Amino acid sequence: MNDRPLDLDAVRTFVRIAELGSFTRAAEATSATQSTVSLKLKRLEERLGCKLIERTPRYVHLSAQGATFLEHARELLKKHDSALAALTGSRQRLTIGISDHVAGPELPLLISRMNAQDRHLLIEIRIGSSGELLKCYDRYELDTVIVRLNDGRSDGRFLAEEKFGWYAAQGWQHHANEPLPVATMPEPCGVRIIAGKLLDEAGIAWKEVFSGGGVTAVSAAVMAELGVAALARRMLPLGAVEVGSKLDLPELPSLPIVLHTRVREGRPSDAITALSAALRSAVKN
Structure with a gap:
């Protein structure tokens, strides 16, 4: 034996x-x-x-x-x-900001991965827009943020890239003579800014019909048939369909997900590494 x-x-x-x-x-x-x-x-x-x-x-x-x-x-x-x-009798604290356009339905899985890495790490997670979270990070209010690539910044570490598209409820119809109704998150949401800029450059008349405090709210507005929204496929509610080609809307880009962190060592660093790997896995799937 x-x-x-x-x-x-x-x-x-x-x-x-x-x-x-x-x-x-x-x-x-x-x-x-x-x-x-x-x-x-x-x-x-x-x-x-x-x-x-x-x-x-x-x-x-x-x-x-x-x-x-x-x-x-x-x-x-x-x-x-x-x-x-x-034996150590202490709990380390880790504060993380995750963009609402990044967290998605996998958030419980991401938290689980960090918890599995260190069950005694006190984890605080804040969800918000990329711009707001980066401001908090720069003010040292957050140890780490995972956000969409922000214009004007070259710092941070690339984690993954995700394709965006125009989505609407399956039964929704656009009236040709009216501006395109768009459901968005409020500025400074980077996805909103990109989507609006592309519509303007394409000469497509549009109007904001819904401004939600998060992707979940925007998705609800889409399923309530208020209009279209720029979303990643991973964020889609059941029953949403891609309508960009049908309506001849401008193609939306693939947007990078970027990690900014001051955590370099120890148990919090291990948890961040596990979180990053789990997020890459969720995006690729």
């Missing part, structure tokens, strides 16, 4: 692979190379005497033994982190 204890770092790596469904994303989340992640998993599988992850050229999924071990692995890491927290 092999009584050699499990390598907790390898166990944590296995959990990352299982949660993110990718060796590459697990490497990003743990600030390691892909070869290091593969080696840690291999050693864990050798220690356990079974295959935990099945990998094909396109997919990564758990084996039957891996699915069984996953919950035990999570519980093991939870107990380990709790024991450390009990």
